[in-house]
Amino acid sequence: MCSVRAMTHDATTAFARTIVDEWMRAGVTDAVLAPGSRSAPLALAVARDERCRVHVHIDERSAAGFALGLGRASRRPPVLLSTSGTAAALFHGAVLEAHHGRVPLLVCTADRPPELRDVGAGQTVEQHGLYGGALRWAHDPGPPDDAPGAAARWRQLACRAAALATGPPAGPVHLNLPFRDPLVPSGAPLVDAPGREDGAPWVATRRSLRAPDDAVIAELAAFVRAHPRGVVVAGWSPGATAPVVGRFAAAAGWPLLADPISGVRSGPDAVSTYEALLRAPGFPDQHRPEAVLRLGGPPTSKVLDAWISGVPTWLVDPDDAWLDPDRSASTRVVCDAEALLDRASDALDTEPGAGCDWSSEWKRAEAIARGALDEACDALTEPFEGRVARDVVACLPDGATLVVASSMPVRDVDAFAAPRRGIELLANRGVNGIDGFVSTVLGVAAARRGAPVAGLLGDLCLLHDVNGLVGASSRGIDATLVVLDNDGGGIFSFLPQARSDAVSPSDFELLFGTPHGIDIEQVARAYGVPCARVRCGDAVARAVESALDAGGVRIVLVESDRAANAARHAAVWEAVSSALR
Numbered sequence: 001m002c003s004v005r006a007m008t009h010d011a012t013t014a015f016a017r018t019i020v021d022e023w024m025r026a027g028v029t030d031a032v033l034a035p036g037s038r039s040a041p042l043a044l045a046v047a048r049d050e051r052c053r054v055h056v057h058i059d060e061r062s063a064a065g066f067a068l069g070l071g072r073a074s075r076r077p078p079v080l081l082s083t084s085g086t087a088a089a090l091f092h093g094a095v096l097e098a099h100h101g102r103v104p105l106l107v108c109t110a111d112r113p114p115e116l117r118d119v120g121a122g123q124t125v126e127q128h129g130l131y132g133g134a135l136r137w138a139h140d141p142g143p144p145d146d147a148p149g150a151a152a153r154w155r156q157l158a159c160r161a162a163a164l165a166t167g168p169p170a171g172p173v174h175l176n177l178p179f180r181d182p183l184v185p186s187g188a189p190l191v192d193a194p195g196r197e198d199g200a201p202w203v204a205t206r207r208s209l210r211a212p213d214d215a216v217i218a219e220l221a222a223f224v225r226a227h228p229r230g231v232v233v234a235g236w237s238p239g240a241t242a243p244v245v246g247r248f249a250a251a252a253g254w255p256l257l258a259d260p261i262s263g264v265r266s267g268p269d270a271v272s273t274y275e276a277l278l279r280a281p282g283f284p285d286q287h288r289p290e291a292v293l294r295l296g297g298p299p300t301s302k303v304l305d306a307w308i309s310g311v312p313t314w315l316v317d318p319d320d321a322w323l324d325p326d327r328s329a330s331t332r333v334v335c336d337a338e339a340l341l342d343r344a345s346d347a348l349d350t351e352p353g354a355g356c357d358w359s360s361e362w363k364r365a366e367a368i369a370r371g372a373l374d375e376a377c378d379a380l381t382e383p384f385e386g387r388v389a390r391d392v393v394a395c396l397p398d399g400a401t402l403v404v405a406s407s408m409p410v411r412d413v414d415a416f417a418a419p420r421r422g423i424e425l426l427a428n429r430g431v432n433g434i435d436g437f438v439s440t441v442l443g444v445a446a447a448r449r450g451a452p453v454a455g456l457l458g459d460l461c462l463l464h465d466v467n468g469l470v471g472a473s474s475r476g477i478d479a480t481l482v483v484l485d486n487d488g489g490g491i492f493s494f495l496p497q498a499r500s501d502a503v504s505p506s507d508f509e510l511l512f513g514t515p516h517g518i519d520i521e522q523v524a525r526a527y528g529v530p531c532a533r534v535r536c537g538d539a540v541a542r543a544v545e546s547a548l549d550a551g552g553v554r555i556v557l558v559e560s561d562r563a564a565n566a567a568r569h570a571a572v573w574e575a576v577s578s579a580l581r
Contacts, residue, residue: 036083069443
């Protein structure tokens with residue numbers, strides 16, 4: 001009976017349209033796909049649904065990066081669709097970043113039906129378990145059919161996938177979808193699969209964060225009182241807002257050492273120059289903390305990370321992850337960080353106490369270091385990558401989003417950017433890769449339509465995802481890419497490979513420096529992207545502001561020398577050390 005009904009009803013088209021309808025009811029707004037035949041049923045379904053914005057990329061890697069940006073910026077899971085075979089494998093890097101970075105993604109890989117697997121059919125690989133354990137959920141529903149209860153099964157499938165991708169914790173869900181021919185609507189009647197009459201999702205999921213209990217609040221307050229010389233360290237995804245984190249730091253009398261991508265580097269207790277301070281002779285030992293409260297992921301700064309290693313640490317993460325690579329955490333707290341810090345601030349004695357002098361010492365050090373750092377940067381007439389990072393953060397208008405690439409850009413923003421409110425900083429710090437970054441910036445811009453978006457990246461990062469620029473100018477989005485061009489991998493000049501006697505200069509250049517000799521301006525021109533070349537250190541901010549005002553996708557190209565850049569970093573650290581002395 002089922003086989004007859006499957007032949008007389010178009011179950012494939014009905015399935016695709018039903019799950020797309022259910023995703024739209026659940027709040028999904030975007031679908032990102034690369035062209036392919038086996039994925040046609042779902043591609044046609046998203047294209048015909050007026051509630052869904054469709055973004056087409058010829059390269060699956062760029063499509064995945066774009067979806068990553070959409071998901072990271074919007075906190076809603078976009079549909080990421082590929083055909084079968086190696087196309088599905090090219091999503092893997094973005095899936096890993098989404099898993100570790102807690103980015104919602106609905107990863108849909110089309111597949112051959114079971115009878116065409118393991119028999120030599122073209123474009124067919126084993127797609128079950130393709131992404132390993134880097135998923136919130138994986139499911140293969142089998143080819144669509146007109147079996148009894150199909151409507152409820154399809155709609156529940158869509159709701160479950162969207163809910164698990166959204167979290168908490170957010171992350172990628174993989175649906176492997178085998179489709180039989182025909183892959184386009186056959187003209188036969190569709191399987192009847194109506195949704196809820198009121199337009200609501202078939203299954204609405206409601207979640208609330210775990211509230212801290214009185215015992216945990218009291219224990220944290222006692223921890224702070226027992227250790228007046230403590231610090232608050234905030235990494236990516238701290239789980240609390242800047243006002244609440246700042247209020248806790250003030251109540252505790254502890255300085256706030258917040259990575260800029262945490263979103264909480266602001267307020268009177270925020271220390272932005274800890275990278276320079278902790279490099280100054282004597283300062284780290286004289287200011288070693290007695291206790292640490294860590295929020296979210298590990299800090300970008302290796303110097304900071306090493307400095308707090310071994311110190312009794314409270315680690316707060318509502319998603320119950322073990323974000324403790326140095327094994328320093330003495331207490332893990334799995335609860336709503338916002339509520340925890342808010343109630344702990346109330347519990348702490350707000351009168352000036354033992355922590356007052358400690359906090360004041362840090363504020364004085366921050367003022368001295370910030371003045372010396374800024375003076376040293378401003379004195380450099382040629383572009384210096386640390387100053388570029390500082391100036392880009394400072395020049396963006398309120399409401400802007402800055403997406404920062406891994407390797408040196410995120411480190412320079414961490415080390416040089418002053419505290420400020422009004423902008424959002426995003427970065428792919430789940431697994432810290434540079435792959436797909438151009439597309440990620442464009443995906444963020446697609447989610448932030450109407451608001452300024454900039455990306456700060458290196459030349460290798462741009463070239464790694466240069467296909468992300470294909471058609472970028474026709475997508476109707478605004479994004480300025482500030483590209484630091486030092487003709488190679490600048491971060492390696494700061495690593496042991498650059499100083500080791502066992503690595504010859506020629507081997508260093510071949511294996512790590514990797515000079516490419518490519519004119520980035522010509523590359524931009526080939527993709528139809530306007531490019532402004534900057535040669536003076538004080539011209540970067542003006543060039544970024546002009547590009548943002550002009551709109552569209554644009555590149556601001558800042559040339560730098562790798563060896564000189566490393567020397568200038570050292571000179572700035574020395575200027576801060578001298579000022580402290």
